[in-house]
Amino acid sequence: MHLSGLQIAMITLVAVLTVVGVALFARTVGTLARVIRLGQPDPTRSGRTGERVYSLLAESLGHARLGRWPLVGLMHWLVFVGFGALFFTLITAYGQLGNPRFALPLVGHWVVYEWITEIIAWLTLIAIGTLIVIRQKNHPRRSAGEGGRRSRFFGSSFWQAYYVEATILAVAVCVLTLRGLEYALASVDPEAGHTASLAHFPLTAWLGELFAGASASALENWIVLIATLKIVVSMAWFITISLQPTMGVAWHRFLAFVNIWFKRHPGATPGRDSSALAPSLGALQPIRVNGEVLDFEKLDELEDAEHSLGVGAVERFTWKGLLDFTTCTECGRCQSQCPAWNTDKPLSPKLVMLGLRDHAHAKAPWLLTAEGERDQLDEATRAEAERPLVAPVDTENPLAGGVIDPDVLWACTTCGACVEQCPVDIEHVDHIVDMRRYQVLIESAFPSELGGLFKNLEKNANPWGMSSRMRMDWAKNLPFEVKQVGADVEDLSEVDYLFWIGCAGAFEDRAKKTTRAVAELLHSAGVSFAVLGDGESCTGDSARRAGNEFLFTTLAMTNVEVLTEAKAKAIVVTCAHCFNALKNEYPQLGGHYEVVHHTQLLNRLVREGRLTPVAPLSKGTTVVANAAGEIPSGTGAGSTVTYHDPCYIGRHNGIYSPPRELIGALPGVQLAEMPRHGTRSFCCGAGGARMWMEEKIGTRINANRTTEALATGADKVAVACPFCRVMLSDGLTAAQAGGNGATAPSADVEVVDVAQMLLAAVRRGQGGEEAPKASEPEPAQG
Secondary structure: OOOOHHHHHHHHHHHHHHHHHHHHHHHHHHHHHHHHOOOEOOHHHOOOHHHHHHHHHHHOOOOOOHHHOHHHHHHHHHHHHHHHHOHHHHHHHHHHHHOOOOOOOOOOOOHHHHHHHHHHHHHHHHHHHHHHHHHHHOOHHHOOOHHHOOOOOOOOOHHHHHHHHHHHHHHHHHHHHHHHHHHHHHHHOOOOHHHOOOOOOOOOHHHHHOOOOOOHHHHHHHHHHHHHHHHHHHHHHHHHHHHOOOOHHHHHHHHHHHHHHOOOOOOEOOOOOOOOEOOOOOOOOOOEEOOEEOOHHHHHHOOOHHHHOOOOOHHHOEHHHHHHHHHOOOOOHHHHHOOOHHHOOOOOHHHHHHHHHHHHHHHHHHHHOOHHHHHHOOHHHHHHHHOOOEOOOOOOOOOOOOOEOHHHHOOOOOOOHHHHHOOOOOOHHHHHHHHHHHHHHOOOOOOHHHHHHHHHHHHHOOOOOOOHHHOOHHHOOOOOOOEEEOOOEOOHHHOOEEEEOHHHHHHOHHHHHHHHHHHHHHHHOOOOEEEOHHHOOOOOHHHHHOOOHHHHHHHHHHHHHHHHHOOOOEEEEOOHHHHHHHHHHHHHHOOOOEEEEHHHHHHHHHHOOOOOOOOOOOOOOOOOOOOOOOOOOOOOOOEEEEEOOOOOOOOOOOOOHHHHHHHHOOOOEEEOOOOOOHHHOOOOOOOOOHHHOOOOOOOOHHHHHHHHHHOOOOOEEEEOOHHHHHHHHHHHHHHHOOOOOOOOOOOOOEEEEHHHHHHHHHHHHOOOOOOOOOOOOOOOOO
16 A cells, blocks of 8 residues: 555654654553552452442443542543543554554444444533532632632642643544544545445534545545644653653543552442442451551550551551552542541641652652662652651741641541542541551650540550549439440340440530430330440540550550450440440450441331330430439420531441431431531531641631531531531530621520431420439539
């Protein structure tokens, strides 16, 4: 076949670009693999192949996570499909350089293939155009906050995003233009005229008509030029991303599949009522050394303890962590949901991932170079290697900084909103806690308030530092006996449940009311239970999330021994944090139990007819116990309630329905949902050991959430966690005092546990009997 000068020139250009593009891409893939392999081993990422296949298909082809945002999810799915399906048009373009009439063998002129190609090309063009508009509408320049920080794209690389968008747009335009030119050529070519019809060009024949009157040779030249342009655009994209290995907005198109495959919880997760696909939440992972779980009893035998307790250098993250950082798409969905970021604190989960990603790749040359040859590296690489992961507190040199600022590290509430929202399954919380572990266990660098928490836990096994003798004060003056293991029952085989009281339930005055309410409801329903009394210790949740893994392990092992001796099997818990620790983290230490949250058990008892709420709550009636230990029994016009999802039974454990079903079972009660609820619920601000730290930057998280709750017009804010109750009660008190600068809400609005609402309704259903006139337990002091 005779080639024209134009064809020879274009083939030469394309050949050079293709060789360079493919070579650079292959080299960068190898570099990425070497960087990721610098991380520590993680043996938990293998196995469960069937479930991993399910997760991969559901989250990639099914777009299970992005589908939560219907418009964006659909548009992204169309681009995703186009990116793969239109690859065949790239092959066609190569063939058209030598022969403008080229078509793929077998399928090139198949009507079905041609229809699919044109439909996908048009939909890709529409989708990328829509995504471009969405990005511009959400651009930081159009968003509130300093510098537009309310935009989820704040801090993202815009030139990279624009380049990727322009590439996809150009490819789609080239595909459609080529189809139009092919139609025009077929119209003037007697040998191919039978294909010049709407049957073969259903959506591009009209484009071909625009070239009517052009000669066959001119159309052939146009096809060569546009095919060349399409290939140049594609190869330029490969070259660009190869030279930018940290270009997550492009590389996630390949790495997302890998990251989803190796997610912590693949497949469907039993017990979650929100979604079959669980995020990597629930239990924190234990400290591992060379892939093996660290045994603190053998800590003295550990050769490299200084570098093994947590993460103090980027290469101490697991390989999955380094893969996480590199996979980040910079979409900012984690940032948009983060309670710290939304209350003007410096923590953005996205920016943490990007900072760690850039640092890992900048330090990689130093790590991959033999120790004796590192002095030959450039100054920037050597400086990056010496850069601390977390900035030290250096009062003499306030500019001395690390990759992550301490204010960023300690602002996290570990609520899991970032992990829940991430479309590529990045595990932000694990990485933040790993860095906290190093700061606590090695550097002893942590907020001063945590010193008191650790001391109280070490000395008295509870965050309040109260004597264990006071753990049963909540039960004083109840109209029935609360059985204790070892005193009233020999072990837990004699009862249905162990009622785990928790430190808040035993010592915090507001939480005591919930404890009493649950105990009374279980007693009324005929459910036998016992408590551990002074044999119970803190589960260690706050210690673990503050980074003190040693203290957590000590507390947890003590509890596991007590529970084993007591023959615990079924446990009911009122604290969301205790629930998560007992259910998800104690199995790491040999403690395997059936753990239910009190809202789950109470909901079951209502469904079984063992508890019967029949009377409506009075509007404005206080349902918390008063100074005489009474719960009001009035009736009236009903009440409007909004429910706050605790992070540690919601996102971390997928329990959303039982509390709402309980509220729905209360006659006359109307549930008014907050805009942010369910999987997108906003944290109360107490998780991640933030319960014990002051908020010194930005606005208070609990005030933000309280304002949202009050905006529903509800009379009551229902909770299902003592930490949430403390935070929202404090937020409500501040709001009622005018502390948030807005109009103070009614003094009748209150924060109550779902169990208290149920108890009030059940009592009214029992004939309006009031609680015995008994003194409330003395408030805990401490």
